[in-house]
Amino acid sequence: MDTMRDRFAPVVSQLLDEDPRVAVVLAEIGKDGFAEAQRKHPDRVINVGIREQLLIGTGAGLALTGLRPVVHTFASFLVERPFEQVKLDLGHQDAGAVLVSAAASFDWPAGGFTHMAPGDVALLDTLDGWTVHVPGHPDEADTLLRHAVAAGDDKVYVRLSMQSNAQGLAVDGAHFLTVREGRAGVVAAVGPMLDAVLAATEGLDVTVLYATTVRPFDTASLRRASETAGADVVLVEPYLAGTSTAAAGDALADVPHRVLGLGVGRRELRRYGDIDEHVAAHGLDAGSLRKRIDGFLGERVQA
Amino acid sequence: MTLTAKQSYTYADLSRLMGLMTGDEKHGPAATSTMDALWVLYDRVLRVTPERMGDPRRDRFLLSKGHGPMAYYAVLTAKGFLPAEWLPGFGSYDSPLGHHPDRVLVPGAEIGSGSLGHGLPIAVGTALGLRAQGLDEPRVWVLIGDAELDEGSNHEAIAFAGPAGLERLHTVVIDNSSASHARPGGIAARFEAAGWSAATVDGRDHEALYAAFTAPHPGRPRVVVAQVEPKDA
Numbered sequence: 001m002d003t004m005r006d007r008f009a010p011v012v013s014q015l016l017d018e019d020p021r022v023a024v025v026l027a028e029i030g031k032d033g034f035a036e037a038q039r040k041h042p043d044r045v046i047n048v049g050i051r052e053q054l055l056i057g058t059g060a061g062l063a064l065t066g067l068r069p070v071v072h073t074f075a076s077f078l079v080e081r082p083f084e085q086v087k088l089d090l091g092h093q094d095a096g097a098v099l100v101s102a103a104a105s106f107d108w109p110a111g112g113f114t115h116m117a118p119g120d121v122a123l124l125d126t127l128d129g130w131t132v133h134v135p136g137h138p139d140e141a142d143t144l145l146r147h148a149v150a151a152g153d154d155k156v157y158v159r160l161s162m163q164s165n166a167q168g169l170a171v172d173g174a175h176f177l178t179v180r181e182g183r184a185g186v187v188a189a190v191g192p193m194l195d196a197v198l199a200a201t202e203g204l205d206v207t208v209l210y211a212t213t214v215r216p217f218d219t220a221s222l223r224r225a226s227e228t229a230g231a232d233v234v235l236v237e238p239y240l241a242g243t244s245t246a247a248a249g250d251a252l253a254d255v256p257h258r259v260l261g262l263g264v265g266r267r268e269l270r271r272y273g274d275i276d277e278h279v280a281a282h283g284l285d286a287g288s289l290r291k292r293i294d295g296f297l298g299e300r301v302q303a
Numbered sequence: 304m305t306l307t308a309k310q311s312y313t314y315a316d317l318s319r320l321m322g323l324m325t326g327d328e329k330h331g332p333a334a335t336s337t338m339d340a341l342w343v344l345y346d347r348v349l350r351v352t353p354e355r356m357g358d359p360r361r362d363r364f365l366l367s368k369g370h371g372p373m374a375y376y377a378v379l380t381a382k383g384f385l386p387a388e389w390l391p392g393f394g395s396y397d398s399p400l401g402h403h404p405d406r407v408l409v410p411g412a413e414i415g416s417g418s419l420g421h422g423l424p425i426a427v428g429t430a431l432g433l434r435a436q437g438l439d440e441p442r443v444w445v446l447i448g449d450a451e452l453d454e455g456s457n458h459e460a461i462a463f464a465g466p467a468g469l470e471r472l473h474t475v476v477i478d479n480s481s482a483s484h485a486r487p488g489g490i491a492a493r494f495e496a497a498g499w500s501a502a503t504v505d506g507r508d509h510e511a512l513y514a515a516f517t518a519p520h521p522g523r524p525r526v527v528v529a530q531v532e533p534k535d536a
Contacts, residue, residue, distance in 0.1 A: 023435060025428075043435035051459035054424045061428020064413070066359065067435060069428075084418065085456070089425055092415050094407050 004141035004160035005102045009033025011145045012070050012100075016041050021068040022149060027055045029073040030102070052077045056085035056097075063095040068149060075101035075117035075159065079124060091127050096153035100145065104161035105239050105264045106278040109271070118264035121214065122243045124157055131156045132215035134191035134238065139168030140212055147173030163192035163238060163275060171212045176221040180208040184301040185232040186225045187293060190214055190244075193236045193284065200289035204301050217247035231257035234293055236284070240264050260296045262289065312381035314342050314509075320377035323390035324400070330373065336479045336506070337446060338374035340529045343512040344444060344475070345382050353384045356411060360440050363429055365414045367422020368448040368477065369403040376400055376409075384411030420454025423447060423474060427460045430472045442471050449478040449490060449528075458493075464524045465498025472524040473516070474499075477506060480533040494526040506531040 009030065015022045016037050023044040024034060031038075031047050038045035044067075048054045052073065059069035071078065078101045079086060090097055105118040124130050131154055135141040141160055148156040151173075169177055176188065179198065182205040189197035190211045201208055207229035209221060214237075222233065231252050235244050241263035248259045264282050271281065279285050283292060294301065312320070317338060321330050344364060345351075355361040366375050376393070379385045385400075392398035399408035403417025414425055426445035433441050447457065464472050476490055486493055491501035500520035504511040506529030515527040 020436075023432070043431070046431055048427075048459070048463050051463060053420075053456035054427065054459035054463055057421060057424025057456065057460070058428035058431065061425040061430070062432040062435075063428075064425065065429055065432030065436065065438075067432045085421065085424070088415070088418055089421055092405075093425070 001164070002138050003162055004135055004138050004164065005162070007138050007142045008072065008100060008102070008145065008160060009037070011142055012149070013037040015146070015149050016044060019068070019149070021066070023062050023067045023069050025055055025059045025062070025069055025071045027052050027073045027077065029077070052082045053085050056082045057089050059097045060085070060089035060093055060095045063090070063097055063153065064093065068096070068098070068153070070098045070100060070149060072100045072102070074103040074115060075120045076103065076115060079120040079157070080117060083123060086124075087127055090155055091129065096155050098148045098156045098158065100148075100158045100160060102160050104159060104163065106275060107162040109273050109275060109278050112272060113268050113270070118240045120159065120239060121157075121237075122240045125215070125243065129155055130215055131213065133158045133173065133213050135160070135171070135212050136165045136191040136194050136210070137168035138164065140171045143171055144173055144212065159191070159239075161192050161238065163279075165192060165195040169210060174213055174218070176218045177210040178207065178221070178225065179210045180206070182206040182229055184230060185234065185293075185297045186222065186229045187234045187236065188222065188248075190235070190237040192238050196279075196284060196286045196289055197236050199286035200293060204293070204297075206293075206297070206301060214244060217244060217251065219247075219251040222248060222251045226252060226255070226257070231255050232297055233257060234260045234262060234296060236289060237261070237263035238284075240266065258296075260292070262292060310387075314346070316381060317342065317374065317377045320380050320387060320390060321373045323387065324373045324376065324393035331371070334371040334373040336371070336448075336477050336531045336534070337368065338377070339507050339509060339531075340446065340475050340477060340512055341374055341378045343509050343516065345378050347513055348516045349444065350441075351411075352382070353411065359436070359438055362441050363413050363426075363443045365416075365422045365426050365429070365443070365445040366404060366412065367414070367416050367420075367426075367445050368451055369416030369418075370448070372402070372404050375404065379409070379411045382411075385409070419448075419451040420456040423457045423460040426472060426474070427464050427469065430464075430469045433471065442473060444473045444475065446475045446477065448481065449476055450482040452476060452486070452490065452493075453482055453484075461494055461497045461499070465494075468522050469524045470520060470522055474524070474526045476526060476528045478528050478530045490528045491526065499523055500525045501528070502526075503528040503530060505529075
């Protein structure tokens with residue numbers, strides 16, 4: 001199976017052909033995929049070199065002239081290194097862009113912590129007005145990239161990962177999907193966490209929601225699920241644990257509720273290895289999730 | 304007779320307009336260092352008017368040095384972008400005029416600024432965006448300070464714009480010797496090494512500024528270093 005990242009250049013190259021507003025800004029990372037597009041659209045495929053502050057500033061300048069910039073590099077260098085540019089050159093300027101990251105929380109564990117960005121979504125959460133897409137499958141990445149580029153002048157973040165579910169679902173760029181229904185709790189799986197969550201909740205009497213657009217947070221879907229499944233909520237996110245607990249809490253502010261946020265731990269592991277080893281180390285494999293969900297929901301969850 | 308006749312301002316009025324903001328006829332170095340360069344640009348160089356702010360073919364002026372924006376507001380007032388009635392409210396809660404400008408609030412401001420080192424990278428993107436849309440007329444100007452030039456983001460932009468041949472891009476560096484660590488070889492040399500066309504002039508001399516602003520520089524971005532009296536003098 002191809003990866004989400006494999007879809008990025010083909011999808012955006014097609015959008016470059018179709019829409020004269022679209023421009024791509026790169027900082028060396030990912031440039032090979034755009035070699036042909038750059039020949040066809042030399043003024044709209046821009047590689048600024050290894051300059052991430054300029055990467056975001058350039059995207060903002062393009063947007064101020066009316067273009068729709070798609071800005072790409074690894075998450076660490078897209079969101080974290082030039083964070084003030086994201087905050088000011090886009091937010092404060094009232095300019096839009098599509099930021100597309102690769103490497104996610106730990107897509108290249110052997111590369112070490114410099115290339116890990118489990119805090120990217122939490123960091124963007126300090127800013128106003130960002131849409132955040134976290135696809136769980138290459139087909140969903142394809143769909144959500146198109147939604148992101150088509151979203152007027154909105155500020156949109158698309159988080160591409162090597163981690164993937166086996167099957168893509170029909171995502172719409174806004175709402176959570178209900179994958180399973182139960183009566184003793186709600187488990188919301190974000191993006192690539194769905195397969196592990198489905199395995200972990202096998203035989204449990206819980207509703208499983210699937211979220212690939214996490215900002216704005218789909219308050220209505222969570223509330224609706226809690227009406228039959230109760231307001232015990234487990235969030236399973238492929239980035240920093242607890243990133244969406246406040247959003248879930250706000251969604252259920254007027255009813256008694258409990259929220260457990262599972263995700264990537266804050267502590268730096270200082271381990272290399274492979275993705276599965278890091279998934280396990282953060283307690284995000286199916287077996288670990290089962291224990292933590294059982295522990296939170298208690299005995300009544302057993303179907 | 305109606306009172307709609309537009310008041311015509313000259314350079315001599317700028318000090319009085321600034322006085323409406325500060326309550327003072329004497330203004331600090333941070334406020335006046337940019338005044339002459341701004342005046343020459345808006346009076347004789349930039350092809351932009353209040354009526355043209357929605358015109359994609361207008362010239363773009365990006366004030367990156369957002370600190371001490373009184374001269375900027377005064378020039379924008381003199382050129383009809385702002386009503387003079389706004390000036391006395393400078394910095395107050397209900398005023399659109401802050402101690403750093405906000406493009407969303409200030410008519411004529413292309414960017415909001417204050418945090419150093421953002422304007423030149425945005426100007427690079429603006430020049431690229433105009434080029435990509437076949438808008439060959441507009442020129443992009445950005446004004447930065449000599450200490451602001453310390454920011455690494457500016458060096459990313461300088462290093463890119465020269466080899467990229469962004470000839471529509473122009474930078475004015477107001478040099479009032481405020482950088483703690485002076486640049487060896489001078490400011491212009493840094494730009495020239497990256498392939499820019501460069502000139503260094505007296506930042507109070509209107510004719511010298513005008514000549515430097517309008518000199519041809521085919522295939523290369525242009526920097527004009529405008530030297531004014533040292534900040535601490």
